[in-house]
Amino acid sequence: MKASTTDTATEPTANQADPADAADAAGTANTADTTDTRNTGGIVNTAGTTGTAGASDTPRSTAEHAADAGTSASVAPPGAATPGAATPGTAPPAASGTTRTGTTAAGRLVALGRAELTLLLRNRTALFVALLMPVAMVVALRGTLGGMDLSGAGLSLGEALMTGGIGMVLILVVYLNLTSALVARREELVLKRLRTGELSDVEILAGTALPAAALALAQIALMVVAGVVLLGTDAPRRPEFLVAGTVLGTVVMTALAAATSAITRTVESAQITTLPLFLVSAGGSGLFIPLGMLPDRVASVCELLPLTGVMRLVEAGVSGGADTAQLTGDALGAVAWTVISVFAVRRWFRWEPRR
């Protein structure tokens, strides 16, 4: 199989990728140059290595070779019919798992997460939304909150900004970004292809979410540090609540993103389908307006929103004003939303485009 162009390695397309790619391209170009008949060579090699039952030079187990030998005599070299090969069908090689390097859930997640991270870094729009939008939102928030009397909410301006900023990161970096990513992967038939491999369905979703979640957590950490160092805000008084809120928030947003992707047909329409949750959360879950500032009746309705419990936890972590019973209820609310989303995903999530 020769490439249609003779010298593809020197084409600009091969070099426009990042330095790592260029290195890859250069490396392979070198090996390819050494042998003109590399294609047939490669194929013959395969037949050679997989066909030689005696040699233990490949990860393919000897049991598997024995199995081959049992049914296709033309491939099996003499001597392969050892007593161990008498019942080839009963000893499937892959099932033993000892001779082949199996994969672990963690390994699979890392492999998929790494690829997704590469994709996120190469997607300018997504990167812009993820990196700059939260900052812009915090600046806008500062303008709004600056003129308000926050004493009713029991927060300083810095604390209110930090709380709102964390909420923004959760919704912009995890929810918006992941909804688009899942829709894109589905429409590109990537999800369907992944489902033919060893990854479980949950691993596919988790692996896809991994970079966005990691990025969000990093940004939140950065935001807390920046708040303390640059704005002179007090360090979070109850970091354990902050961590709990952030982690729960990431989980809820991931599950909701998967659920939202089910009703989103194209990457473009994701901007619309994600809007309701964005607006409702911004207004009612304490992103723009601190929860304590809402009128009581409105507040009791807003308590039912997906992000409200999470934001309460975050606020308590930042300001230290905590009522344990109340916070337990908030955490349970977030868990309930996760359960609802997981149910919705199981019921409606689509792994391939509608035809």
Add this chain to the structure above:
Amino acid sequence: MDIDGHVIEAAGLRRGYRGGFEAVSGITFTVGRGELFALLGTNGAGKTSTVELLEGLAAPSAGTVRVLGRDPYRERAAVRPRIGVMLQEGGFPTDLTAVETVRMWAGCTSGARPSEEALELVGLSRRSGVRVKQLSGGERRRLDLALALLGRPEVLFLDEPTTGLDAEGRRDTWELVRDLRDAGTTVLLTTHYLEEAESLADRLAIMHSGRIVATGTPDEVTASRPSRIRFVLPQEVPAARLPLTLRAAADGQRVEIRTRELQRSLGELLRWADGSGVRLDRLDARSASLEEAFLEIARPGTETETAGIL
């Protein structure tokens, strides 16, 4: 388990879609270890719907599937490490390079080959640093094949592996698939290219409207079809003068004879022509080909008549 040597078993398989359309309407077949089995059919015959059931991507609405003795849908985790899959339309993130795509898959594949080896296998070494979106359609197919081969699978499912490839790429893929089969890999492939099925398959099944209408080795399938003699009679000789035993069908001066005994019929025809001094124009006699069998089966409205060749 697959003690009896059947690596793939499908029994009474059906697959219905929402809205009542049934793509697979009760098919049964087995594939032995090390065998190369082809599902042949026109577009819409139900090949892909069938293969997706075998791959465990969907559960059948009726019937059973066993791959390596297990249910590929319910026991996905046990079956997947031992099989390789190439979808008819596989998707890769377009912003990853070829080698990044392979590396990602390698991280999710038991006993994966080195990434460079996998790319070399399908002749993509030189393109390893190129983004998927800049690969040609044929190159993407080959990348897909590389992923299917990554884990040195025992069973390989290839859904139209050569569609979109040029003649050379197709030949190379055939050679690769043959080598894998020779090394003991069980292969199930679908195709609508007859020559592909004829030259690769140990056994094949022709699908039409969700059913298997013919199955066997390529020779068996063609042997069940009649041979054909065609010629044009001179203007002054009406077809009615032909010997009755030849069972000729005439369209004006054009005559077609279908026969299961080509040599005897042809001999009779030539003796008659010599004896009557008739010159047979454009005389053409040929044994049944898979193509002919296929075209006859795939012709619209022939579902029921062809049941006889099963």
